[in-house]
Amino acid sequence: MTDRRRFLAASVAALASGAMSGNASAASAAGLGKKRPRIVSTWDFGVAANQAAWQILAKGGSVLDAVEAGARVPEADPKNHSVGRAGYPDRDGRLTLDASIMDGNGDCGAVAALEHIAHPISVARRVMEKTPHVLLVGDGALQFAVEQGFPKEELLAPESEQAWHEWLKKSEYKPSANSENKTYGTQAQPAGKPGGANNHDTLGLLAVDAQGRLAGACTTSGMAWKLHGRVGDSPIIGAGLYVDNEVGAATSTGVGEEVIRTAGSFLVVELMRQGHSPQEACRYAVQRIVRKRMKTAKDLQVGFLALSRSGEIGAYAIQKGFSYAVCDARKQDALYQSASSL
Ligand code: GLY
Secondary structure, three states, X not given: OOHHHHHHHHHHHHHHHHHHOHHHHHHHHOOOOOOOOEEEEEOOOHHHHHHHHHHHHOOOOOHHHHXXXXXXXXXXXXXXXXXXXXXXXXXXXXXXEEEEEEEOOOOEEEEEEEOOOOOHHHHHHHHHHHOOOOEEEHHHHHHHHHHOOOOOOOOOOXXXXXXXXXXXXXXXXXXXXOOOOOOOOOOOOOOOOOOOOOOOOOEEEEEXXXXXXXXXXXXXXXXXXXXXOOOOOOOOEOOOEEEEOOOEEEEEEEOHHHHHHOOHHHHHHHHHHOOOOHHHHHHHHHHHHHHHOHHHHOOOOEEEEEEEOOOOEEEEEOXXXXXXEEEEOOOOOEEEEOEEOO
């Protein structure tokens, strides 16, 4: 079959299955109005992030500026224990942050295991714009950030330190990502519930401007109580984030190891390139993890969020409870629950 015929066949299949699946609900959830410009992001705290991004996008500003501004909101939130300065530390009590940023032309930058810098997303952007590299890690990332003028701070928040001391009492090493995000949002997570549900989310934010130009940002403090040096999917281009102006963008949340194993966000975008809707692409990517990791998938959460260049949205997760925020000219604070596999 030629590439063109294969594409058309996939498109017809996607349309047919979309009409009978979550595709229809995602389309109606996103509204039938103008779909560009539009911003989507993961979890309840995505609402505030979207609104900050919207301030820029609605005025015709740069889509890259918009996603960076959006990601900085949860990074600065003193109540957010899974992103930025108030994130939970690793098992040694060290707060290490991961972030990536990418535009639809393939330019991208990322930092991993970065300490003492409150806005890793802005350092990631500097990596993209000021270096010939894509990813800086650990001490090298810190050195670069300081050279770039970012203030070096002691970031571990009192609430996060207290939660770490609670965890130390048992020191059970059972890192697991959020699976039931019913109560968390931007609320403080109760201390002393380490290692189980509600210990971890990621901000993944995708935006498309009126002209169809895309960008994305992804930022997290990673799993609470992780081994020092552990890096998840968020700063790995193709895993936690992938953007291509020809097609669309995708981001992920949940157990980063599972997303890295499947090159998850790249997979979602490539499925969209083959003609699948964002919703179908997210569903297939989740189902691949479930199928290949049958034994563990029932106990873990991975969610994908996607945005096509035309502004169409997809969201799908292994478990129930994955919320995502949508912002466009019609409504700036919409919040939905994704479809789920289990
Ligand atoms: N999804 C973020 C992480 O696993 O660190």
